[in-house]
């Protein structure tokens with residue numbers, strides 16, 4: 233597994249530098265075949281994204297490369313989310329908690345949120361992923377329509393949350409609301425009556441699953 237992770241990271245960087253989408257796709261396909269989802273996400277996808285950010289900030293990676301990586305990962309992660317986990321294939325009617333995930337208006341950084349949705353699914357949760365730039369009234373409508381057991385919002389800027397304080401306060405009264413990402417600082421989380429998720433996406437999944445179990449639904 234360690235070999236796959238190191239090899240994939242090396243292959244990905246070589247492919248990204250030359251915009252070689254085919255090689256990158258093969259490397260990712262092999263990774264997700266060989267390594268369990270959370271291992272692939274924490275071992276390759278998140279560190280890779282972090283390094284893209286570091287190189288981009290250092291000026292050693294162009295905006296074109298960064299967009300290329302984001303698009304490639306998004307396509308792969310979205311494809312993975314269209315394959316039902318074994319548990320669902322075995323019994324699609326078995327009760328399990330529903331978690332609604334979205335980014336507030338103006339927020340486009342949804343790749344980590346998508347990873348979290350996939351890892352939640354692996355743990356038996358039914359994620360309902362709305363993705364980037366979602367109007368808060370639509371989040372509220374979807375939360376009611378899905379009878380979500382929890383709502384997770386992620387953003388890089390606190391203002392993406394605080395611009396909707398009163399709506400988010402109401403949403404938090406209706407059902408458990410969790411904030412995540414760089415914008416979810418202590419003050420902001422308190423202002424909208426939410427709970428902060430751990431910054432580490434894997435710890436956040438464990439935390440959420442624990443909280444859902446404590447809520448004690450019928451799953």
Ligand code: B12
Pocket residue numbers: 278279281282284285286288289298299302306338339340341342343344345348364384386387388389412413414429430431432433436437
């Ligand atoms: C990829 C990327 C994009 C992609 C996003 C693709 C996508 N669909 O997600 C695209 C190209 C769309 C993009 C656009 C922009 N981006 Co951008 N982007 C990045 C980049 C390079 C990587 C982001 C990333 O995924 N990082 C990897 C993750 C693992 O790290 P992280 O974001 O720090 O997240 C950590 C935690 O916060 C947590 N976390 C994050 N989300 C969640 C969600 C959950 C549920 C949980 C539990 C945890 C969690 O997990 C990580 C744990 O370490 C960063 C640079 C960087 N250093 O991160 C800039 C960065 C985030 N972008 C930035 C900016 C400014 C922009 C733009 C405004 C640029 C522009 N002028 O057009 C636009 C528009 C943004 C918008 N309206 O939302 C800034 C944000 C600064 C800020 N706080 O306001 C950054 C930090 C770059 C910088 N230093 O200036 N970007």
